[in-house]
Amino acid sequence: MGDVAMLVPVVLALIKAQPEIKITLISRSRFAPIFAGIGQVQFMAAEVNGKHKGVVGLWRLAKAIKKTNPDAVADLHHVLRSHVVRLFLKWSGLPVATLFKGRQEKQKITKNFDPKTPWLTSSHERYAAVFRSLGLTVDLTPHLVANHKVPKDDQATQLRDNLPRPLIGIAPFAAFPGKAYPEAMMRQLITEVSQKWKGTILLFGGPGKEQNTLNQWSQDHEQVRNCAGSGTFAQELMLLQELDVMIAMDSGNGHLAANFGLPVITLWGVTHPCFGFAPFAQPAENQLCADRTHFPKIPTSVYGKEMPEGYDKAMETIIPEMVINRLSDILDKTNTL
CATH class of the missing domain: 3.40.50.2000 (Glycogen Phosphorylase B;)
Structure with missing residues (x-):
């Protein structure tokens, strides 16, 4: 995608x-x-x-x-x-x-x-x-993308108007394990974000296993909502375009968010933005990469299929505090606190 x-x-x-x-x-x-x-x-x-x-x-x-x-x-x-x-x-x-x-x-x-x-x-x-x-x-x-929107229906408009801001999107999954943030750290990040900002966290993912996982996570916090499987792909885009910021892996959701002119924080595991796959018009500061001091073989492959032994820990070098700090910088600038 x-x-x-x-x-x-x-x-x-x-x-x-x-x-x-x-x-x-x-x-x-x-x-x-x-x-x-x-x-x-x-x-x-x-x-x-x-x-x-x-x-x-x-x-x-x-x-x-x-x-x-x-x-x-x-x-x-x-x-x-x-x-x-x-x-x-x-x-x-x-x-x-x-x-x-x-x-x-x-x-x-x-x-x-x-x-x-x-x-x-x-x-x-x-x-x-x-x-x-x-x-x-x-x-x-x-x-180019500053005013780009997809047509939205009444349900999406009503939901957007009723959700406390800021609207923070999180897309925690990726095509390969080496590109996904560890579950324990992601849950910690969601907790810290929900404590720091009294807005709404919208979780994005696919149907089936991802949807079930996000359902479990959304039950931990009142302000967290699972968007996976709640409607059609078109309706999901209607919600996504209303975000104030997106946190994503090296995956499609980051690109979808960037197409609406949104700031996108991308977490890079065994891949790297050097290949030219970063979301559109996003600054280098939004590309949070795993520490190559400890994992020097990164990027292990172009698309993240290859994961040498031990490199399943690479994402752990991007601690939640790093994401929170970048998120704070973005939300401070957009005045959505």
């Missing part, structure tokens, strides 16, 4: 520079709410496990894309499936451009990371480069 979410600022920049542009965005249907409210975007669902499965299915998808009469095609995924679709469209005479992921330079960092070396080009800029190669203007500036 994070890769898709990072496209939002780029789309907004495209529209600002080319107000008449029309964009057909092809992805899995569950990601459609991320682009709700952006009038120039038409969403087309890629049913990769259904009618668009296999080479014949991808040919069918390419034909559907061709029927939208595009002037050009941008492949922002650069995987085998998108490569096949791109070839079909290129053979039909359309100009195409492809994302450069920088895989080799990222792998090189995992083998020999020098913290003094400048961070790699962000994913947002890599997306923007694809559109620039097609002759389009893309100027990525922080204010």
Whole structure:
């Protein structure tokens, strides 16, 4: 989800520079709410496990894309499936451009990371480069997302108006264990945040196991609410955009929050923001990284799949006090205390 979410600022920049542009965005249907409210975007669902499965299915998808009469095609995924679709469209005479992921330079960092070396080009800029190669203007500036909102329903509006501020979001989960804050420390952090600020803590996560875990945590404190499984993904975004600040792991929720111009504190375990995956327009001060003095192999891999023995303790070097201090700095500036 994070890769898709990072496209939002780029789309907004495209529209600002080319107000008449029309964009057909092809992805899995569950990601459609991320682009709700952006009038120039038409969403087309890629049913990769259904009618668009296999080479014949991808040919069918390419034909559907061709029927939208595009002037050009941008492949922002650069995987085998998108490569096949791109070839079909290129053979039909359309100009195409492809994302450069920088895989080799990222792998090189995992083998020999020098913290003094400048961070790699962000994913947002890599997306923007694809559109620039097609002759389009893309100027990525922080204010792009300042007023971005998804349409909200009455229930979300009522809930927002009735919740004490500040509204502090916490998304404690990640795709891999080495990227997630230890449960005991997260519960301690939630306790300390609830004691320091008399606002509302909103917990975000997926259905099933994550939802059940957050239900248990929310019962510990009156001002903590679990948003996981309480509505649709679209409704979750309606709540998320009303936050004053988000605390997240190296995961999709941080990118979703940043798309609404929110300050996002990201906790990095066995991964590192040097790869260019930090949420949009977030300062270095918001990137809280595990201590490489004790865990020098960080980043252990690009996406956090690799966790050497003992590195399950890496996140423990980001103590709750560090998060609280950064949170205080942010809320002091936004006057939401």
